[in-house]
Amino acid sequence: PPVPTRHEHDDQDRLIGGLLSPAFDEQSCRSRYASSLYRRPSPFRPSNYLVERLRRYEARHRRCGQGGPLFKEAVEHLRSGRNAARSECQYVVWTPFNGLGNRMLSLASTFLYALLTDRVLLVHAPQEFDGLFCEPFPGSSWTLPADFPITDFDGTFTMRSPTSYRNMRQAGAVSGDHRNVTAERLPAYVFLDLIQSFTDAAFCEADQRVLAKFNWMVIKSDVYFAPMFFLMPPYERELERLFPEKAAVFHHLARYLFHPSNDVWAIVQRYYEANLARADERVGLQVRVFPEMPVPSENLYGQIVRCAEQEGLLPKVVQAGDGAVSNSSSAMASSESRKKKFTSILVTSLFSEYYERIRGVYDTNPTETGEYVEVHQPSHEREQRTEALGHNQRALAEIYLLSFCDRIVTSAVSTFGYIAHGLAGVRPWVLLRPPSPEAPADPACVQSKTVEPCFQAPPRGMCGTVQGGTDMGALVPHVRHCEDFHRGLKLF
Numbered sequence: 001p002p003v004p005t006r007h008e009h010d011d012q013d014r015l016i017g018g019l020l021s022p023a024f025d026e027q028s029c030r031s032r033y034a035s036s037l038y039r040r041p042s043p044f045r046p047s048n049y050l051v052e053r054l055r056r057y058e059a060r061h062r063r064c065g066q067g068g069p070l071f072k073e074a075v076e077h078l079r080s081g082r083n084a085a086r087s088e089c090q091y092v093v094w095t096p097f098n099g100l101g102n103r104m105l106s107l108a109s110t111f112l113y114a115l116l117t118d119r120v121l122l123v124h125a126p127q128e129f130d131g132l133f134c135e136p137f138p139g140s141s142w143t144l145p146a147d148f149p150i151t152d153f154d155g156t157f158t159m160r161s162p163t164s165y166r167n168m169r170q171a172g173a174v175s176g177d178h179r180n181v182t183a184e185r186l187p188a189y190v191f192l193d194l195i196q197s198f199t200d201a202a203f204c205e206a207d208q209r210v211l212a213k214f215n216w217m218v219i220k221s222d223v224y225f226a227p228m229f230f231l232m233p234p235y236e237r238e239l240e241r242l243f244p245e246k247a248a249v250f251h252h253l254a255r256y257l258f259h260p261s262n263d264v265w266a267i268v269q270r271y272y273e274a275n276l277a278r279a280d281e282r283v284g285l286q287v288r289v290f291p292e293m294p295v296p297s298e299n300l301y302g303q304i305v306r307c308a309e310q311e312g313l314l315p316k317v318v319q320a321g322d323g324a325v326s327n328s329s330s331a332m333a334s335s336e337s338r339k340k341k342f343t344s345i346l347v348t349s350l351f352s353e354y355y356e357r358i359r360g361v362y363d364t365n366p367t368e369t370g371e372y373v374e375v376h377q378p379s380h381e382r383e384q385r386t387e388a389l390g391h392n393q394r395a396l397a398e399i400y401l402l403s404f405c406d407r408i409v410t411s412a413v414s415t416f417g418y419i420a421h422g423l424a425g426v427r428p429w430v431l432l433r434p435p436s437p438e439a440p441a442d443p444a445c446v447q448s449k450t451v452e453p454c455f456q457a458p459p460r461g462m463c464g465t466v467q468g469g470t471d472m473g474a475l476v477p478h479v480r481h482c483e484d485f486h487r488g489l490k491l492f
């Protein structure tokens, strides 16, 4: 084969092996073609088939998306309250729920669902979400137009909503057998409530056939439900072609979909250039303290130290009075002539004490190897404030900064951490959850086997073929239980 020219080579990198369309204006979204250059080359390559399907998806999104006659017609049907018998375009509307990490996981899963079912993905973007990301599909928008007939998403889509598929089934408003369902008699849309434990409602083949008749679907979820599709026989072949490497599903979806807007990218770039660019190695440490597991900071700090020691993650220091002092000074003297290694530790957390303690250690003690260590933390917001755009912009910026690190240590069960290592394509070390707030976690951390996020709320069984109590992690070879949350499921 001909050797690629330098230009072709660069383009392959810039477009992440064809994952990204070249059709965008670079200035409108500077992160799109730039962010992968801030990371080590990805160990994963998108399959040619995924690339082909994405281009096909983009063409459909342009044809069916806002501004065109097909969209107008579909919205008219939605307004009329009746589902149309046949429609060239079908839609899935995603609506946000919970924190930013939860939102990105469910949005990526919804996009995979759109790919598998030939729907067009549209996003309900309330003000605290609008402006975080660039448009992902060229020549069209994914944001719902301002005059969209449904406006009160929070009020309309609740667990009691009569439009929820689960509630429709329970009320007998719709049959579970698609042969008994006439499309024109259906309501104009169906709501798929996939929050936490409700995920068992919709992932049977029979349900999917009924759901396929609805031209409009609204999904609300806070979990990474993508692994569900890998348990469903009808999607098996297609998924195999799309993702021959199962452990890179989120990695590719996230790198395709999520591009920080220019405002967020400016925060990322400024911080990176000022604090991380000069380092030879960047270590990311994400410390998430959950309100329901209030581990005292002393214990958590101890766990971080044990993890770092056990796994050799942070440069070791020589403490005053330590017998190794003389070794260290000779190591330092001999390395003086060579260029010393420079490590940056990036801490992200709502709190500042972990950063302060770690920084204190490196400020007051030399490292064993004489290498330099700097410790940084971009913000310490103290509280989660999902309703505030500025807060979410900082959170997204920090997720991206973490994803530029060569090694990443995350907190168990945190979706914020999942996104960072998923984007990076780096297997994280996970600080495990202790059995109770006061007890120590043992071991302190484990290195995850994959870069995939965990699906934290799988159903108890699959569609009658599997009775409750069956081990969902043993059904197919590439879906297993998560390291950080045993009940959860993960692609391998």
Ligand code: GDP
Residues within 6 Å of the ligand: 098, 099, 100, 101, 102, 103, 287, 288, 348, 349, 350, 379, 381, 383, 384, 385, 386, 391, 392, 394, 395, 398, 413, 414, 415, 416, 417
């Ligand atoms: P999870 O709760 O850890 O699974 O992650 P989510 O992202 O869904 O929700 C946590 C939210 O708290 C984030 O979206 C941020 O709004 C905030 N948050 C948590 N940790 C951090 C952090 O390290 N930095 C910043 N800036 N915000 C954080």
